[in-house]
Amino acid sequence: MSDALCVGVCMIDWDSGVCLGCGRTPEEIDGVPVAPAPAQTPAKVPLPANVAAQVGEGAQ
Template structure:
């Protein structure tokens, strides 16, 4: 795992032109990849057979 300079405080000091949290410029910060958000939530695991017989599988 690589170390990130980001400390979770994104506040640009427009007088100096750098972030108060990490000391980088907006151009340097812009190059940092942002984790993608999954397009679909994960599907729940199926019920065990003995439970499915008792309560049913659910609705589609």
């Protein structure tokens, strides 16, 4: 068994009985909380010049 945390690849290999992502059995995985992903603010991407000319630069 691996002590690795969940890597988001949950696929049980039913021949070996372990997850291909973390190496744990379904019994070991069951009930283990998954940490929430950190909130990220999307990067502001400037509008293309032709769009900005029509709608204004602040219209994202």
